[in-house]
Structure formats: structure tokens, C-alpha cells
Amino acid sequence: MAGPITVGFDGSPQSLAAARWAAREAELRGARLELVQAWPWAAPHLLAADDAVAEGRRWLNHAETELRAMLPEVEVTGTQIPATAVDTLLEASGRASMVVLGSRGLGMLRGFLVGSVSQHVLARASCPVVLVRARDEPADRTADEAADKTPDGTPDExxxxxxxxxxxxxxxxxxxxxxxxxxxxxxxxxxxxxxxxxxxxxxxxxxxxxxxxxxxxxxxxxxxxxxxxxxxxxxxxxxxxxxxxxxxxxxxxxxxxxxxxxxxxxxxxxxxxxxxxxxxxxxxxxxxxxxxxxxxxxxxxxx
The missing domain is CATH 3.40.50.620 (HUPs)
Known part of the structure; x- marks a missing residue:
């Protein structure tokens, strides 16, 4: 596979877990890692749009720094794109070797909480899509324990x-x-x-x-x-x-x-x-x- 491994990144713990998983996969495959952050409120006239974009850029910078320190051999890039997440990721799937997305964890029915963006991308992407649950990343285990409960409140191990x-x-x-x-x-x-x-x-x-x-x-x-x-x-x-x-x-x-x-x-x-x-x-x-x-x-x- 010649294309990059592309991660849908929004700064959440689950997207960071997906980025960490994707970085290890990029190391295995000798691929470039691309973090993509899309903004559905991309219109410049919207209130606080500049602040939101700047905050998103800080999240990207932090993730890039962490991933480069974790795996120095992997080339990491981060890009903000003024478009919807679905459109951005589907476009990226046409040139990527793989798209990686994060999931919030297990919900009340012990199933993935798969958001609408993930569902659209999983169903329509041109390349393989990997869905990574935040708890699959050891560093995020504590942060996501609350999401992994059975209906009676006990941990769903x-x-x-x-x-x-x-x-x-x-x-x-x-x-x-x-x-x-x-x-x-x-x-x-x-x-x-x-x-x-x-x-x-x-x-x-x-x-x-x-x-x-x-x-x-x-x-x-x-x-x-x-x-x-x-x-x-x-x-x-x-x-x-x-x-x-x-x-x-x-x-x-x-x-x-x-x-x-x-x-x-x-x-x-x-x-x-x-x-x-x-x-x-x-x-x-x-x-x-x-x-x-x-x-x-x-x-x-x-x-």
C-alpha cells in the first residue's frame, strides 16, 4: 500500500486512541501517518469560528508531537480542512491506504457507539476503514472506563x-x-x-x-x-x-x-x-x- 494511513482526528480521547493505533500500523507498513481534522462550521462568518479553528490546531500540534516522540521513524502530518468530516474522509479514502476512526466505547447494549460520521465512512470509503475503540488503547483505559458499563452499572469487561x-x-x-x-x-x-x-x-x-x-x-x-x-x-x-x-x-x-x-x-x-x-x-x-x-x-x- 503506497498511500498514507489517514486518521479522522477531532481532539477527543477516542480519536487520539485511533491515532496511536494508526501510528503503530504506519510503522509496521512503512507508511506516512496523516491526521485530518475537518470542521463542519467552516464558514468564516460564524461566531467564534477562528477560536475553534485555533483550538483545533493546538489539539493537532499536541497529537503530532506525542506521536513523533512515540514513534520517531513514522512521518506524521496534521491538516485542518474546512469541510464536513464525512466529505473530507471520503475524499481522503481515495488516496489513502487505510482510514482509521475512533469509537467512544461500549454503550448500554454492549455495542459500539458508532457515530453518524463513522457509519457513513465505513459504508462508502474507497479504502479499508479501521474502527478503533478508545479502550483498545491502553493509555486511554481509565478515561473510557465510564463508557464500558453494563445496564446495571457494572464494568463490561x-x-x-x-x-x-x-x-x-x-x-x-x-x-x-x-x-x-x-x-x-x-x-x-x-x-x-x-x-x-x-x-x-x-x-x-x-x-x-x-x-x-x-x-x-x-x-x-x-x-x-x-x-x-x-x-x-x-x-x-x-x-x-x-x-x-x-x-x-x-x-x-x-x-x-x-x-x-x-x-x-x-x-x-x-x-x-x-x-x-x-x-x-x-x-x-x-x-x-x-x-x-x-x-x-x-x-x-x-x-
């Missing part, structure tokens, strides 16, 4: 982080972009890759005997296992030293993936880039992942 990359793969539309991103991410981290495909066998004819249904079930399962093996085989050849564990799981793709993923170093899912009648949107699996998985989630567009 995630499972312990596992040193692996997990890919949720749709075998009907696997996408080389999705597979390539996941394999590369695991290889760069020196971590194993777990590839999960969730499926449901078709309902058997109620008039078939149980023995026939059992035999058909075994045949269908073997067929899905072979499809999964075939999908990842070219990438295993490309990354021969990477430990890859394919997993075929039964159940609803969204719910099963969220439960099975646990808390990996990174979860990768795909998003079809084709626009539907209602415009671009996240599919149910990507939607569930970004709202309910504790780890950073990469949503990779593909044809």
Missing part, C-alpha cells in the same frame, strides 16, 4: 486479547482485497490468522429419512470445507510462513462471527463496494462486527 488476526470470510463473495488485507495484516504482525466462514445448510426435505439427511449433511459440510480451503489456498502459497487456521462454523453469519471472534488483535470483514437501490451501506456482518466486537475492526471494500 471484554475477553482477554488474543495475539491473532481473525478474518470473517463470505465464500459467496470472498474478495481478493479482503483476503489480501487479512493475510498481510497477520504477516506484518507475526501473528497467526484464523479464517472463519459461517454457514447454514439448506433445510432438508421433511420426507427424507434421517439417515439420508445425515449423509447429505456430511456431504454439504465436506463441500463447504473444500470451498474454504480452495479460497485461501492461493494466499497460503503467497504467505508460506504464516500460520493459518480455517474454521467452518454453523449459524447466522453475523451472530456467529461476533461470538467466535473473541478479542483478536484485529478483526477483518468485507464490504461490497457496489451501490444498491438505497445507496452504499454496511452488510449485516460488518454492521454486527463494528457494533459488538471489542477489537479494532477493519472493513475492507471489494467488488
Amino acid at each position: 471484554p475477553a482477554e486479547r488474543t495475539a491473532e488476526v481473525v478474518l470473517g470470510l463470505d465464500l459467496d463473495r470472498p474478495g481478493d482485497e479482503v483476503l489480501g488485507f487479512a493475510f498481510e495484516a497477520a504477516a506484518l504482525r507475526g501473528m497467526p490468522l484464523r479464517v472463519i466462514h459461517c454457514w447454514r445448510p439448506p433445510t432438508g426435505d421433511e420426507y427424507r429419512s434421517f439417515t439420508a439427511i445425515a449423509g447429505m449433511d456430511e456431504e454439504l459440510t465436506a463441500g463447504e470445507q473444500q470451498r474454504l480451503a480452495d479460497a485461501i489456498a492461493p494466499w497460503r502459497e503467497k504467505y508460506p510462513d504464516l500460520e493459518v487456521s480455517p474454521a467452518l462454523l454453523r449459524g447466522s453469519a453475523a451472530a456467529t462471527l461476533v461470538e467466535a471472534a473473541g478479542r483478536p488483535d484485529l478483526l477483518v470483514v468485507g464490504r461490497r463496494s457496489r451501490r444498491g437501490a438505497l445507496g452504499s451501506r454496511l452488510g449485516p456482518v460488518a454492521h454486527a462486527a463494528v457494533h459488538h466486537v471489542h477489537s479494532p475492526v477493519a472493513v475492507v471494500p471489494h467488488g
